[in-house]
Amino acid sequence: MKPFRYDRATSPAAAVAAVAADPQASYLAGGTNLVDHLRLGLTEPGLLVDVGGLPLHEIEELPDGGLRIGAGVANSDLAADRRVRERYPVLSVALLSGASGQLRNLATTGGNLLQRTRCGYFQDVTEPCNKRAPGSGCAALGGWNRYHAILGASSHCIAVHPSDLAVALTALDARVRVLGVDGERAIPIDDFYRLPGDEPQRDTVLEHGDLITAVDLPPLPVARNSGYRKVRDRASYAFALVSVAAAIRIEDGTVADVRIALGGVAHRPWRAHTAEQALHGAPSTVEGYAAAAARELSAADPLPGNAFKVPLARSVLTSVLTQLAEEAR
Amino acid sequence: METQIGLRVDGTRHTVRIDTRETLLDVLRERLGNTSPKKGCDHGQCGACTVLLDGRRVTTCLALAVSHDGAELTTAAGLASGAQLHPVQQAFVTHDAFQCGYCTPGQVCSAVGMLDEASRGWPSACTEPGELVRLSDAEIAERMSGNLCRCGAYVNIVAAIRQAAVDADAPDTP
Ligand SMILES: Cc1cc2nc3c(=O)[nH]c(=O)nc-3n(C[C@H](O)[C@H](O)[C@H](O)COP(=O)(O)OP(=O)(O)OC[C@H]3O[C@@H](n4cnc5c(N)ncnc54)[C@H](O)[C@@H]3O)c2cc1C
Ligand code: SF4
Ligand code: FES
Ligand code: FES
Numbered sequence: 430m431k432p433f434r435y436d437r438a439t440s441p442a443a444a445v446a447a448v449a450a451d452p453q454a455s456y457l458a459g460g461t462n463l464v465d466h467l468r469l470g471l472t473e474p475g476l477l478v479d480v481g482g483l484p485l486h487e488i489e490e491l492p493d494g495g496l497r498i499g500a501g502v503a504n505s506d507l508a509a510d511r512r513v514r515e516r517y518p519v520l521s522v523a524l525l526s527g528a529s530g531q532l533r534n535l536a537t538t539g540g541n542l543l544q545r546t547r548c549g550y551f552q553d554v555t556e557p558c559n560k561r562a563p564g565s566g567c568a569a570l571g572g573w574n575r576y577h578a579i580l581g582a583s584s585h586c587i588a589v590h591p592s593d594l595a596v597a598l599t600a601l602d603a604r605v606r607v608l609g610v611d612g613e614r615a616i617p618i619d620d621f622y623r624l625p626g627d628e629p630q631r632d633t634v635l636e637h638g639d640l641i642t643a644v645d646l647p648p649l650p651v652a653r654n655s656g657y658r659k660v661r662d663r664a665s666y667a668f669a670l671v672s673v674a675a676a677i678r679i680e681d682g683t684v685a686d687v688r689i690a691l692g693g694v695a696h697r698p699w700r701a702h703t704a705e706q707a708l709h710g711a712p713s714t715v716e717g718y719a720a721a722a723a724r725e726l727s728a729a730d731p732l733p734g735n736a737f738k739v740p741l742a743r744s745v746l747t748s749v750l751t752q753l754a755e756e757a758r
Numbered sequence: 759m760e761t762q763i764g765l766r767v768d769g770t771r772h773t774v775r776i777d778t779r780e781t782l783l784d785v786l787r788e789r790l791g792n793t794s795p796k797k798g799c800d801h802g803q804c805g806a807c808t809v810l811l812d813g814r815r816v817t818t819c820l821a822l823a824v825s826h827d828g829a830e831l832t833t834a835a836g837l838a839s840g841a842q843l844h845p846v847q848q849a850f851v852t853h854d855a856f857q858c859g860y861c862t863p864g865q866v867c868s869a870v871g872m873l874d875e876a877s878r879g880w881p882s883a884c885t886e887p888g889e890l891v892r893l894s895d896a897e898i899a900e901r902m903s904g905n906l907c908r909c910g911a912y913v914n915i916v917a918a919i920r921q922a923a924v925d926a927d928a929p930d931t932p
Contacts, residue, residue, distance in 0.1 A: 430779045432759060433779070435822075459820075461802055461817075464821070468800065509875075509879070514881065514887060529805065532817060534811075535820070664903075666903040
């Protein structure tokens with residue numbers, strides 16, 4: 430690990446100023462992803478600005494009936510929060526499906542959203558990887574790509590985003606609050622993450638120095654009937670092969686409102702707009718859910734190593750929607 | 759970069775000079791000589807380095823010591839009161855919940871933290887939304903999934919924790 434300087438930020442603005450002024454600086458939160466990367470030599474910052482002491486640890490009610498989640502709230506505290514469990518169960522279950530109890534006690538909202546891909550070649554400095562070393566190639570394309578993308582990938586990168594939290598937040602239309610050198614802005618989560626295109630080194634639209642201060646959840650009655658299902662190679666403590674976050678409201682046997690996001694399938698959490706559009710106002714039937722899932726997955730372009738994900742995603746999506754629709758009755 | 763931090767470990771205060779690159783695990787083992795937390799993977803993947811940090815269970819191999827200046831740590835070595843083992847430690851002995859013992863200090867600290875979480879009504883991924891927390895074997899396995907045991911002592915680990923939970927009369931209300 431390369432030596433680095435350490436600085437404890439005293440205010441969000443001071444943190445932004447410190448990181449923005451130094452191209453080699455990086456924020457540090459729980460460290461559960463960053464410290465791993467320092468050790469693996471994937472990143473070599475000269476300065477770590479610790480945001481752990483900033484007053485960003487609260488979950489607050491918003492005047493419109495939504496919730497504001499501070500960037501420093503631990504994943505475990507967020508998952509256990511009564512309001513989250515009642516109003517946005519998908520969010521609690523998604524968090525609890527990720528990592529382990531020990532890691533969730535350290536991991537923060539902001540760090541979770543900005544964790545980087547678990548692509549094995551990205552994590553191995555001896556391999557070509559356009560995300561880590563732009564222009565070096567992509568070892569996963571002709572390599573081991575069981576965990577990789579089936580939607581929205583490019584010839585430059587086929588990695589998937591590993592966060593479960595981000596998938597739930599995508600289904601919930603959350604907004605990421607960001608403080609930059611030019612002030613604060615709110616970015617709809619659907620615009621926050623990027624597809625790889627020819628710049629896979631950029632996971633999000635953030636610029637160097639941008640600090641996540643909070644995530645806002647809109648008031649969303651449909652989210653009371655929501656859930657998260659994660660399929661993986663072992664029952665717990667593993668990243669997703671495919672995951673589904675969904676919320677649905679049924680009125681008089683038809684779909685009145687539905688929100689769907691898929692994880693483990695793309696470079697970003699995949700909002701299933703196609704399936705949602707197919708379902709709005711449609712009768713609530715298993716056949717309808719299966720057809721909508723098939724339409725969403727018709728855009729899939731898998732590789733031999735991950736072709737199994739297409740039927741898997743289709744079935745999991747169908748099953749989650751069917752189950753939530755039953756519970757909505 | 760060299761710097762100085764304060765830590766309270768198993769009830770004793772320490773002031774230590776550290777390099778900013780050192781993790782809590784390295785400081786505990788290499789600077790303070792407390793080898794009860796183990797280095798299994800150094801990547802957050804095994805749980806052998808688990809201790810209680812300000813009362814909450816955490817993996818120490820990915821936590822930079824410099825960012826935990828002033829913290830209170832309890833390692834497995836600090837759980838007993840005198841000759842009296844902590845009930846979770848005793849339950850591990852009673853149920854023969856280990857073989858080589860390498861994962862055990864992490865398992866024990868994790869179980870202590872986990873039982874506290876459950877007593878506060880924290881759900882797990884296998885708690886039905888809206889349900890109360892009842893520590894079934896499935897719940898214990900899910901909540902302890904961050905601790906791997908290379909010897910595969912899982913069956914007895916679950917039994918030990920189940921007993922410790924009953925003995926502590928872990929409230930099953932949130
Ligand atoms: C063994 C293991 C298993 C895991 N399994 C899962 C899983 O199944 N599902 C899952 O979703 N995750 C999983 N994780 C990942 C874990 O959720 C992340 O490591 C964690 O959420 C990162 O949060 P942190 O606070 O520790 O971030 P850090 O490691 O401190 O930071 C991560 C990145 O975010 C940046 N950052 C942090 N806070 C801010 C901020 N406020 N503003 C701007 N930038 C910021 C940092 O600069 C860094 O680049 C796993 C991790 C491990 C080690
Ligand atoms: S898939 Fe992306 S992250 Fe993985 S090796 Fe290719 S470029 Fe790198
Ligand atoms: S050594 Fe920390 S989790 Fe393995
Ligand atoms: S007892 Fe040997 S690793 Fe668990």
